[in-house]
Amino acid sequence: MGSLNTNVLESNLGCGLNPLDPEEFRKHGHMVIDFLADYYRDIEKYPVRSQVEPGYLKKCIPDTAPYNPESMETIMRDIQNHIVPGLTHWQSPNYFAYFPSSGSTAGFLGEMLSTGFNVVGFNWMSSPAATELETIVMDWLGKMLKLPNSFLFSGNGGGVLQGTTCEAILCTLTAARDRKLNEIGRENIGRLVVYGSDQTHCALQKAAQIAGINPSNFRAVATSKKTNFGLSPESLTAAIVKDLESGLVPLFLCPTVGTTSSTAVDPIGPLCDVAKEYGLWVHIDAAYAGSACICPEFRHFIDGVESADSFSFNAHKWFFTTLDCCCLWVKDPSALVKSLSTNPEYLRNKATESKQVVDYKDWQIALSRRFRSMKLWMVLRTYGVANLRNFLRTHVKMAKHFEGLVAMDKRFEIVVPRNFAMVCFRLLPPADDGENGSADDRANELNRKLLEAINSSGLIYMTHAVVGGTYMIRFAVGATLTEDRHVNLAWKVVKEHADSMLNSIYS
Numbered sequence: 001m002g003s004l005n006t007n008v009l010e011s012n013l014g015c016g017l018n019p020l021d022p023e024e025f026r027k028h029g030h031m032v033i034d035f036l037a038d039y040y041r042d043i044e045k046y047p048v049r050s051q052v053e054p055g056y057l058k059k060c061i062p063d064t065a066p067y068n069p070e071s072m073e074t075i076m077r078d079i080q081n082h083i084v085p086g087l088t089h090w091q092s093p094n095y096f097a098y099f100p101s102s103g104s105t106a107g108f109l110g111e112m113l114s115t116g117f118n119v120v121g122f123n124w125m126s127s128p129a130a131t132e133l134e135t136i137v138m139d140w141l142g143k144m145l146k147l148p149n150s151f152l153f154s155g156n157g158g159g160v161l162q163g164t165t166c167e168a169i170l171c172t173l174t175a176a177r178d179r180k181l182n183e184i185g186r187e188n189i190g191r192l193v194v195y196g197s198d199q200t201h202c203a204l205q206k207a208a209q210i211a212g213i214n215p216s217n218f219r220a221v222a223t224s225k226k227t228n229f230g231l232s233p234e235s236l237t238a239a240i241v242k243d244l245e246s247g248l249v250p251l252f253l254c255p256t257v258g259t260t261s262s263t264a265v266d267p268i269g270p271l272c273d274v275a276k277e278y279g280l281w282v283h284i285d286a287a288y289a290g291s292a293c294i295c296p297e298f299r300h301f302i303d304g305v306e307s308a309d310s311f312s313f314n315a316h317k318w319f320f321t322t323l324d325c326c327c328l329w330v331k332d333p334s335a336l337v338k339s340l341s342t343n344p345e346y347l348r349n350k351a352t353e354s355k356q357v358v359d360y361k362d363w364q365i366a367l368s369r370r371f372r373s374m375k376l377w378m379v380l381r382t383y384g385v386a387n388l389r390n391f392l393r394t395h396v397k398m399a400k401h402f403e404g405l406v407a408m409d410k411r412f413e414i415v416v417p418r419n420f421a422m423v424c425f426r427l428l429p430p431a432d433d434g435e436n437g438s439a440d441d442r443a444n445e446l447n448r449k450l451l452e453a454i455n456s457s458g459l460i461y462m463t464h465a466v467v468g469g470t471y472m473i474r475f476a477v478g479a480t481l482t483e484d485r486h487v488n489l490a491w492k493v494v495k496e497h498a499d500s501m502l503n504s505i506y507s
Contacts, residue, residue, distance in 0.1 A: 017069065028072045035076060036108075039084075043092050043481070047458025050088045057086055088461065093481035096490060097463040099260070099288045099422075100395075100478025104320035106382035110375025111322045120368050124357035125349045127371070131358055134161055134373035137380065141315075142329055144294045144385055148306040151329040159329040160336075160363040161372040165287040167365060168312040168328040169254060170207040175335040176252045176281035176309070177211050184249060192251040193217045193243050197231035197266065199259040199467070201285060208252075217248060225468050228417055229264040231255060233274050240278050253280045257301050258289025261465035262416045262424050262472075265289070269304025282308040287326070289420050291318040292396070295389045298420070318421075318478050320391065321379050325372050337362040391480075395421040398487045399477040405491045411498065415472040422476040424465070427498050430505060444471035446501070453497045460490045 018024070060082040090101045121130035138159025142152045149155030162168045173194065181189060194208045198220045208218050221239050223229045240250050253275045255266035268284060275282045284305060290313020292298040305311055312328040315321040330336060341362035343352075351357045361367050383391070399421040406412045406425045415424045427450055429442045437445075447464070451473050455461055463474050477487065 031072060031076060035079070040091065040481070043089055044094065046084070046087075046089050046092065048089050048092045048094045048461035049097075049455050049458060050086050051456075051458060052086045057082060091479060091481065092461075093479055093483060093486040094460045094490065095479045095482075096475045096477060097461045098474075099317050099476055101316060101323060102318055102320050102478050102480045103322055104379060104383070104480055106378040107321040107375050110378030113378070114371040114374040117371060117374075119371050121371055122361040122367050122369055123347065123349070123352060123359035125351050128357075130371045130373065131360060133377055134360065135159070135358055137373045137377050138327065138329065140380060141327060141376070145290070145302070146299055147311065147329060150306070150331050151311065157329060157331045158333045158358070159327060160360055161376070162312070162326040162328050162364060163324040164203075164326050165201065165285060165312055165314055166203040166206060168310075168326050169203050169283060169285065170210055171328070171336060171340060171364060172281065172283045172310045172330065173204075173207045173211050173213075173252050175330075175332075175339045176283075177213075178339040179281070179335055180249065180251050188249065190214050191217075191247065191249045193219060193240075193248050194251055195219045195221060195236060195239060195253045195280070197221050197223050197229075197256070197259075199223055199229050199231075199261055199264055200254055200256055201260050201287070204254045204285075213251075217243075219243075223264070225416075229259065229262055229467050231266040231271060233267065233270040236271060236274050240274070240280075244278075250278045250280050253282050254285055255282065257284060257286035257293075258420060260288070261467050261474075263289060263419045263422050264416070265301050265419060267304070268302060269307065272304050272307035276307060281310075283310045283312070284308050286311065286313040288314070288317050290327075291315070292392050292420050294385065295392055301419070315376055315379075318392065318395070319379070320383070320388070320480060321376050325376060327376075333363065340364065392421075395477045395482070398482065398484060399423055399475070401484065402475055402477070402487050402491060405488075409495070411502070415470055416467065421478055422474055424467075424472045424474055426470065426472045427501075430502065440469060444469075447471050447473060450494075450497055450501055453501065454493060457493065457497070459493050462490075 089095060091103055119127040119130055121127040124131045135153050135158065138161070139152045139154060142159055151157040151159070153159070162171065177189070177192060180192060189212055192213055194204065194213050194217065196204045196219070200220065205218055209215065219239050221231055221235050223231055223235075236253070243250060253271065255268055255271045257265050257268070272282050284302065286293065286302060289298075289301065293302050302311070309332070310328065310330045312326055315325040315327055316323040352359055360369055399418060403414060403418050403423045406414060406423065412425050412427055415426055418424075426443060426447045429439065429446045448471060451462060451464055465472060465474055475490065
């Protein structure tokens, strides 16, 4: 890597370099597409989890930017030699960690179109197609999920594409906060209370901090194995009553459909009943599992959504749409607009003042926004509802197969019930392993070592969670390229490492 020998720009200020030359774009674009096509074709040859050490890249790249242009061929060579080794390959068929970030040709090409147009669609006037396509696509998707009409533009609600669930929760929490403070006075912000469970994603706590909620008024209500780590309405009620007795004001509840740790499902309907009694805004976080709810057999997991105020899921997780793309629906868009809108003179225009258009800048934190609906539209049109359902069902079927393999080996146990396409399991320690400590502590340590050994091999990648004090390994199926053979390979790798570890205990 290095600059061209001649100081091109100094020697010839009129060198004619055009950063957006159509023919140069065509040539380099083909080069990048070919590179990525080869990457997907050969992705299994890479260790799934990157094997580099912290700080590796600084040793490969100069400490100053090149003064003169470098060729695309040189840059692509450095990407292959220096960047690819430092990637954890989320699109690998042997990737079973965290939650999936499932890609697709349609999603990628939609992203490419969006980036190519490079519009900044903060209001309708700034790019009418970007706004109008988003409203159409969000109604399409809402109908696929069988959301109540009150969440759709056709029913005076509406949907918006945020970047992530963190943004969706922050926007709805801010709207709920302002609506409540308009009732009780802004000086009472210190009395507002936000509720989730001890399995709720940390995005809720972060949103509460940003929204100015007193940190001591954040409630992570305890769950237990008895409820499969779902939030019980009785526990929620007890927490709310205790806060009311202390002079606090219940504000916001965030039930989850498919928690990060174990894909637990909070009972939406009964929780909404509690929230309604005490006047809380309910936002349903279905970031991972919402995708599956387009399948009739999984739709029951969001029964009760008609009583919620807002609902979101991430199309960039398990819906074949590239990051970032969080789908948020609200029953009362005006609540978002009242909290998040600004109307400076330089943005005034006839369309906005006509009240006939949506200005999405008022539905989000930032002013600028990307043309995200293009990629979602491409995915929906290219594959259709029937194929999208079948893709999801295939992943669930593969997870069920893996679950069956684990269940047949009595050295392992399934820790929590499988709801979707993730299996949570652990290796049980031998009764006479000679180690000190409780059986649970020994099991936790054994599984920590097992997981690290598996991931260090580079053959597959999984991550862990701890629920109810139990350390468990999470096997999340959802990568677009994953097939049955990859699931079988994963189980083979798990068994081989378990065999090795148990043999070392007995030897």
